[in-house]
Amino acid sequence: MGIKKTFNNLKYRAGMGNCSEYIDLIHDVVDNQSTPAQEEYLRRHLKLCLKCLDELNLEKELKKAIQLKLVNQEVPAGLAESIKNKIQKSSS
Amino acid sequence: MEEQTEKKQHNDREKQRIFDEEFMPHLGALYNFAYKLTYDEDDSKDLVQDTFMKSFRFIDSFQEGTNAKAWLFRILKNSFINEFRKKSKQPSKVDYQEVEGYYNSEGTEKPSVTTDLRVDTVKNMMGDEVTNALNSLDVDFKTVIFLCDLEGFTYEEMSKILDIPIGTVRSRIHRARNLLKERLAQYAASMGYK
Ligand SMILES: [Zn+2]
Numbered sequence: 028m029g030i031k032k033t034f035n036n037l038k039y040r041a042g043m044g045n046c047s048e049y050i051d052l053i054h055d056v057v058d059n060q061s062t063p064a065q066e067e068y069l070r071r072h073l074k075l076c077l078k079c080l081d082e083l084n085l086e087k088e089l090k091k092a093i094q095l096k097l098v099n100q101e102v103p104a105g106l107a108e109s110i111k112n113k114i115q116k117s118s119s
Numbered sequence: 120m121e122e123q124t125e126k127k128q129h130n131d132r133e134k135q136r137i138f139d140e141e142f143m144p145h146l147g148a149l150y151n152f153a154y155k156l157t158y159d160e161d162d163s164k165d166l167v168q169d170t171f172m173k174s175f176r177f178i179d180s181f182q183e184g185t186n187a188k189a190w191l192f193r194i195l196k197n198s199f200i201n202e203f204r205k206k207s208k209q210p211s212k213v214d215y216q217e218v219e220g221y222y223n224s225e226g227t228e229k230p231s232v233t234t235d236l237r238v239d240t241v242k243n244m245m246g247d248e249v250t251n252a253l254n255s256l257d258v259d260f261k262t263v264i265f266l267c268d269l270e271g272f273t274y275e276e277m278s279k280i281l282d283i284p285i286g287t288v289r290s291r292i293h294r295a296r297n298l299l300k301e302r303l304a305q306y307a308a309s310m311g312y313k
Pocket of ligand 1: 045046047049072076077078079080
């Protein structure tokens with residue numbers, strides 16, 4: 028690793044990287060795809076950056092809205108039955 | 120490397136058991152996925168039936184103990200692309216490669232918050248506002264949001280379901296969410312929310 032890259036990496040870990048470097052991480056955290064260490068880097072950045080904190084809160088709220096408010100389609104009556112019948116026919 | 124890929128040959132009774140215990144419980148989730156893709160009840164029924172028929176036919180290639188849900192979602196997605204999209208009355212207007220190219224060319228800067236959508240606004244949204252905004256997105260974008268947020272698949276599972284690299288899954292989710300935020304912000308503005 029070059030010296031510049033090492034330095035940037037340190038800054039990133041300390042939460043002092045550029046905001047654009049944390050965007051992926053924000054989504055990863057919202058989606059539970061991050062490691063505890065990565066979450067810690069983001070936490071450090073959020074202490075310094077209101078903009079990214081807002082962004083994280085918005086993404087979380089959006090995900091929650093999709094989970095709680097999206098209209099769920101009822102499975103049409105008889106669909107399960109008709110699938111089972113077709114399977115029976117095909118396997119006999 | 121003569122590794123024997125042990126393809127289990129199940130007898131009819133085992134097949135029926137796997138089908139009932141591992142596949143059928145996902146009927147509701149699969150139907151909802153089909154509906155998000157086709158937006159039509161009859162088409163969704165066809166797509167779901169087709170998926171279950173295929174899953175039964177290829178049941179020997181399913182490894183018990185692995186993620187049946189992801190396996191079934193993948194079959195449904197492929198049926199949709201290979202057979203359904205062709206004969207569909209409303210073929211997707213935009214090729215997603217094109218769309219992704221388009222967004223990639225929007226300068227190197229990652230689109231940070233382009234909208235001023237607020238947390239409170241999202242909290243106050245009604246269910247059909249969220250539903251309509253999601254439905255207005257191109258099918259590839261609403262698919263990733265559906266798989267990720269509603270069905271809770273991991274990026275890795277989504278990469279298998281959609282046959283795209285994880286990096287593409289990630290960037291597609293970001294774009295989808297940015298588009299969704301734009302739509303919701305427009306909606307909020309039109310309703311006079313701040
Ligand atoms: Zn920041």
